Amino acid sequence: MVWSPSRLAELAGTSRRTVRHYHQLGLLPAPERRSNGYQHYGVDHLIRLIRIRRLAGLGLTLPQIAAVGDTDRVPPDVLRDLEAEVGRSIDRLQATRAELVAMIEQAAPIDVPGVVARRVEGLPAAERALVVVLTRLLGPQPLDAYLDLLAPYRAHAAVIAFDNLPADAEGAAREVVATGVADHLRELSALRPAQMQLIDAALQDTGVKRRTVQEAVGNLYNPAQLDVLARALRRNGRPRPAGFGRS
Template identity: 40%
Template structure:
């Protein structure tokens, strides 16, 4: 029994191009040829090709097969490494499915970085955008703290800040800043990690500063500066 290259490929469930590629990289030996020059593949070639396809279908790169065949130890190491990669890939896909389930339940989550698991529909567009920007600058601990803060109901004064017009007068800015100070202080007390030097250093990165400047109008930026000033000047026991 002898087969042509095309027949061998069909028997093995692969393509003519793939068989030729395996010849090219030395995985599959060239068979003897007939008098007319055509290759004559036999059962040993089919078995070899099926074994190669078996490993490739498991995820082993064709280029790694020769090293695997040098020793049982190499083969075990390669297969264990592949198993670890598959495990990590499955875990990643499971995380993705959980994220998708949350997005299907709360469409607003598509505009937020991973990890938000509550109803965030009342978050403003600016807050969502800031969370995206923060996710590129803050570490996991700080992001967890922000997620926990945003899981609580938003205070009414936050909505007023969101709606603050760019031409808000001095009195309104000062009053709003003073209303926001105790809220900010409680948040810092609830999440001490937000006061870490590492977090503050991250908040001064250009990506964060540009984000804040572009997302807030001049009056809102002024209020935020006033809040920072009041937090620095007001002792905790007096708030």
Template identity: 40%
Template sequence: MAWSTKQLAKLAGTTVKAIRHYHEIELLDEPHRASNGYKQYEVRHLVSLLRITRLTDLGMPLAQIAAMGRVDVDPDVALRELDEELKVTIARLSRVRAELSLLLGQRSSTDMPAGLGPLVADLSETDRSMLLVYSRVFGLAELRDLRQNMVDMRTNSAAGEFDALPPDADEATRQTLAEQYAPQLSALISRYPWMSDRGSRTLHGAAFTERTIRQALGDLYNPAQLDVYGRIRRML
């Protein structure tokens, strides 16, 4: 007795489309055809197909399954390679689940790096955007310092005034804000000395980091706010 393609697919728990694909890539031998042209599958085809579906269910790529059929390939090697790949995948998925747990259980941010999301809920949108840029040029330890710096700066009574500063703010207003912020920023730099030499802690080199930060500041803050920052830097 022989089986049709549809019957073979049913027995193997797969699809006719999958069987045809296995024929196309020469993973499954073509069967003989009856006089009416219909394919006639035998037990050997079913056994081969069951082996293929078993390995694909385990996550093995078809190319590896094909290689396992060669006499010069040790099947245990392919299985060990698959096992190592699965270890990496499981570790990655475990990290993702841990992050999802934080996102679901706390006020967190989906755009922040792992380990930082739950810490940024109390920052302004501009600060969060700036911190996200920082995440591409600094490591997690530096990001935590920068985040704390942003939070501490928010305790300044002038924080709201700085956020609302119009682009055409007058000279006196800019200077007053700079003078209010300078002592606090000086104290923060003393607490985090690396901030005065950011290039020493960057992931991509000092020049690239400074260009990236300057561009981000230019996009996120208006001219008057940038001028206040410049005045503070000159004071320090």
């Protein structure tokens, strides 16, 4: 029995264009042309094409399929790698499903993962926006450390004063808040040194990350707040980022 290219593709559940692609890669032998100039495929072509589609459906790449050749066994190491990748894909899909369920049932926000959203409820808009940026810059462990520090950080009166500081605050008011924030950060560093160092190391990983945070902070806080941050950093012996100055 022989089939046309279109019929062969239909039987294997694919397209004629895909069949041509497999020919070009050498995965599927090209049939000889008959005297009338038309290509006709036989059972061997159909079996080979079905096998290619089966392996591709399992996740093998076309080079891996080519390496298998005409044998009916896939090397165990290839299968083990593929199984591990499938497991990772399942984990990602399950996490995605959990976020969708949270968004449906809890009206969770869309700009941060569900597990993060639950930990930033009630934050001021500027701080919450900064967390959104940090979810893209920090890995899972540094981000978890940052979120763990939010509650003890925000429990201090100086932080609340910082949140409410108007853009035209006088220098004396700024100095009081800066002193409180600096002292609080030193105390927090002494109590949670591992977490503070983890966050700092993650942001130092590339200059781009630290500059991105500085740019975000510079756009999220008003001039008086930025001046307070600069003063607090200076009090704790840290360099003042560009744009964090008096205004």
